[in-house]
Amino acid sequence: MKKLLLFLLGTLPAVLLFSADKPNILMILIDDLRPELGCYGADHMVTPNLDRLAKESLRFDQAYTAQAVCLPSRISLFSGQYPQTTGVTNLQAKYWDIHDNPLTLTRYLRENGYHTIALGKVYHDERWQEWDDWTDMMNRRDSIHKTKYASPESAEILKKLDEEATAMGLKDKEYRQYVKLGPTEQTFGSDENYHDYDMTNLVIEKLRKLKNSDEPFFMNVGYRKPHLPFVAPKRFWDLYDRDTLKMTDNPDAPVDAPQIALMTWGELRNFKDVPAEGPVSEEQARELTHGYYACVSFVDEQVGRLMEALKKTGLSENTLVVLWGDHGWKLGDHGMWCKHTNYEIDTRIPLMVRLPNQDQGGVVVTEPTETIDIYPTICEYVDLDVPEQVEGQSFAYLFEDGSISRQETAYSEYERHAGISGFSIKHGDFRYTEWIHLESGEVRFKELYDHSIDPDENRNAVADSKYVESLPSLSFVLHKGPAGRFIKETNEE
Numbered sequence: 001m002k003k004l005l006l007f008l009l010g011t012l013p014a015v016l017l018f019s020a021d022k023p024n025i026l027m028i029l030i031d032d033l034r035p036e037l038g039c040y041g042a043d044h045m046v047t048p049n050l051d052r053l054a055k056e057s058l059r060f061d062q063a064y065t066a067q068a069v070c071l072p073s074r075i076s077l078f079s080g081q082y083p084q085t086t087g088v089t090n091l092q093a094k095y096w097d098i099h100d101n102p103l104t105l106t107r108y109l110r111e112n113g114y115h116t117i118a119l120g121k122v123y124h125d126e127r128w129q130e131w132d133d134w135t136d137m138m139n140r141r142d143s144i145h146k147t148k149y150a151s152p153e154s155a156e157i158l159k160k161l162d163e164e165a166t167a168m169g170l171k172d173k174e175y176r177q178y179v180k181l182g183p184t185e186q187t188f189g190s191d192e193n194y195h196d197y198d199m200t201n202l203v204i205e206k207l208r209k210l211k212n213s214d215e216p217f218f219m220n221v222g223y224r225k226p227h228l229p230f231v232a233p234k235r236f237w238d239l240y241d242r243d244t245l246k247m248t249d250n251p252d253a254p255v256d257a258p259q260i261a262l263m264t265w266g267e268l269r270n271f272k273d274v275p276a277e278g279p280v281s282e283e284q285a286r287e288l289t290h291g292y293y294a295c296v297s298f299v300d301e302q303v304g305r306l307m308e309a310l311k312k313t314g315l316s317e318n319t320l321v322v323l324w325g326d327h328g329w330k331l332g333d334h335g336m337w338c339k340h341t342n343y344e345i346d347t348r349i350p351l352m353v354r355l356p357n358q359d360q361g362g363v364v365v366t367e368p369t370e371t372i373d374i375y376p377t378i379c380e381y382v383d384l385d386v387p388e389q390v391e392g393q394s395f396a397y398l399f400e401d402g403s404i405s406r407q408e409t410a411y412s413e414y415e416r417h418a419g420i421s422g423f424s425i426k427h428g429d430f431r432y433t434e435w436i437h438l439e440s441g442e443v444r445f446k447e448l449y450d451h452s453i454d455p456d457e458n459r460n461a462v463a464d465s466k467y468v469e470s471l472p473s474l475s476f477v478l479h480k481g482p483a484g485r486f487i488k489e490t491n492e493e
Helices: 002-011 048-055 070-079 105-111 152-167 172-178 195-210 282-312 371-381 471-479 482-492
Strands: 024-030 058-064 115-120 136-138 184-187 217-223 230-233 319-325 348-354 409-415 420-427 430-437 443-450
Touching: 024 282, 048 282, 048 319, 048 348, 058 409, 070 105, 070 371, 105 115, 105 217, 105 371, 115 195, 136 195, 152 172, 184 282, 195 217, 195 282, 217 282, 230 282, 282 319, 319 371, 409 482, 420 443, 420 471, 420 482, 430 471, 443 471, 471 482
Parallel strands: 024 217, 024 319, 115 136, 115 217, 184 230
Antiparallel strands: 058 348, 319 348, 409 420, 420 430, 430 443
16 A cells, blocks of 8 residues: 555656645855856866756756846846846846835745745845845845955955045945955965855755744755855865866857847946956966866855755755856956856856756756746745746656757846847747837847857857848747836836
């Protein structure tokens, strides 16, 4: 009889298995993490823990963020909506100022019996502490980690610069331009000096307290690295030889790309010793790449510590794990740094989903998947109705068979300036983008990249006659997404 029961349970969908006993959910959010990892084929990267997690997970090969900026990408995940719907594009708007008591994924789970926890950078630093969403939260920057650097020397320099700037009456941009250090730092100091290490200690402590709880938890762990500045213990820098680092193989802007599609990487230029305009030197490019890789390996170790604690507490057996990067990052690609574009290098992200007690580990999902799909997927997995507001589509069907393909398109967008947004799709072998004037709906510029022959997007082929028949269908697909809905609503007004 026992064997028969186990057999019947084994044939049920994952959603039904947990309808009576809700699973825990652990969401790991990593800032500025592009899918340049060992598990994504980057053999030069030292990422053993992420690689191990990928072998236990469904690894999504074509996952895309809604917008390549921290705040809107995270709001899209937790709202299940595109940026044009949330009203949060770039860093220009705060979600809770636009929407009254929005039904975020966190709030929805809390209202349905989940203990909701946030540690580190989850929504974003601005008004991230929405008490109605979180049962419990902690941001380590609010305590001992008040700077983005780890060494006492850096803290002293910043303190001195702060005193000088205050004495001169500097404020806002002038203050930030004066009180700054370089974009990298490596030290022999204690790991406890680093935000992400110290936060992982808190997470481990929290897991130990939760292991005997009858209440399911939704825990969000937001790691700050590899975000600028590239600050990591020296032993992670020592994992890489700067002289033999793999540097970008497409250091030039795409041929025939409209100027509006490019960016001047002001985020990096805000640091000391970075030129105010023009390219960085070859030496500094290597230093920056070295620092980024070191930070990725540093975060990799923290993920390993976290997953080990999950197993040791016994929580691993009933915890869904979702690991997600909020957007990509350029390391000199297209002659640019940072994020803030619609190109593949910025919009494509790492995504892994580890299922408890279900053998889908190591499966590679190749269909396009969007950030906004995570909300409905979690709802379906824990047997909750998907709220009407959600624009994403659940991919829980992949939990039974990772080879199924139902989605063909992933949408992204980037609002640039002068009321113009670039709406972009990854569809088949193509990345197609229209830069649209939001008020009039006029298409100002177009971009087309054929990944079958140009995977690095080095040439805008929109004027190439061999694609003339493809453009109308690609435009039609693009306008089925947020671009078309937004323009229609604007015209109706």
